Amino acid sequence: MTIHFSCTMCGRCCHGLRLPIGVDEAMAWLRDGGNVQLFCEAIPWPEEPPADNHLAWYKRRRSFAATSGQLPVRVIVSLMAVFEGACPNLQPDMRCGIYERRPRACRVYPAEVNPFFALDRDTKLCPPEAWQTQDVLQGEDGEWKDAEVAQSIAGMREADARDAAVKAELCAVLGISSSGLSNEGVVVHAPDRARLLSALEEATTAGGDVAMTAWHVVSHRRATLELLQSAGTSPLPASALQGTEASFMGFVAGDAD
Template identity: 40%
Template sequence: MTLRFGCTACGRCCHDLRLPLSLREAQSWLQRGGEVEVLTDAAPALPAQPDDPRSRYRRERALAGVSGGLAITVNLTLAATFSGPCPHLLPTMRCGAYADRPSTCRIYPAELLPGRLVDPDTKACPPEAWDPSGPPLLSPDGRPADPDVARAARQARADGLADVAGKARLAHLLGIDTAALENEGLAVHRRSASALLAALGTACSMPAGPPEHIEWRFISPSATTRSMIGDAGAIATAAAQSTDTSFLSFGPVAQQHFETHEQPT
């Protein structure tokens, strides 16, 4: 059955989010007065499985790194962060920065990560948004039926690839060297808007070159996880909370508040 969707302008998808941004979008968000966090998670550098497009997609956008004697891949995400309504949400539930909204917003509720199906039960949209009489969300080949959404998805995928080198430089400039274990949680790094904007400007303007060397550490609140990481030859420490770095667990609440939208179309 064709999945159909029509936005009801309820504003539910514009509340309590960590909204993934490209480097360019992060600069724009900060310049408009918004808050941006840097989120990191990592895993051993295993070859992407050729028959798993989601694994390949993730690895293509990861940073190559080392932790102790273990080669790892690090995923670094810049996220617009807000509790309650988005700072650009108007009282009418319309977007006050519609022309400049991030690709994530343009794509929702479609998916960006290859192989991930659209599940209305995981979306913030009310049941009436999925009225079977509404316009189709996807075309028969699984791509967004709306040309603007399809264009935004292509742009987001292209940005993800183009931003890899800049993200590596950004981590070096900000002194970020810790990451959570993939699928256990996220390391959340906070910097002042001015420091983050300055680092973004430098990272985006630097010419391409060899990646900066960073000795990465895994952080985890689990002694079992830290022991497993240590046995693999990597460095693991407890996830101590501080003013600039904290650990976000992938429990039900964390999953609710981290809208990756890395779901493909």
């Protein structure tokens, strides 16, 4: 299905966001005085997937190898620019104050970076009239027809792959080693701005050859904790994060708090 779209500049997508950003963008965001958090999730990875499992290879490219107890895992760390209410860069007239250097994710919205997600207009913040235009965002062939969107999606995928080793180093520098289980939840780490910026600067100059680290997978579900335990990991209940700088964000209902 062809998807038509033209931004109305309503500004809705610039409010109350968690904006996925690359390492380069995170350093710029922090230097501008913004806040960035790390969303960590682990995928059990007992063996490499077959070559035709394109989804698994997509996840592999944006993750780094680690262990949790006896279990090999791959860890995805998403850097998120976070803000309540209006983005600090949003101007009163709903224009972006850093338009020329706004993050790639801002250029992509409402398109999808993940090639395995179909664009669902019902989940987007854009008003109905934004979809009632002759401008084509995505063609019948699934290709993104807007040149800037296509280029920014490619840029985000490249950054995801390029940044994976830096994020491994970053977590080592920050002493971060707890994650959620992919598709169930993430552990959100919120180091203070100066510490995170310093760690990013160190990680980007470190050479990217950090030793594989041991991670704890955190869950808020009893069944998951038991499963992880039986798989030879040393899981933590979400309640174990209380009193730390980290918190658990579940995507499904939990019963182990």
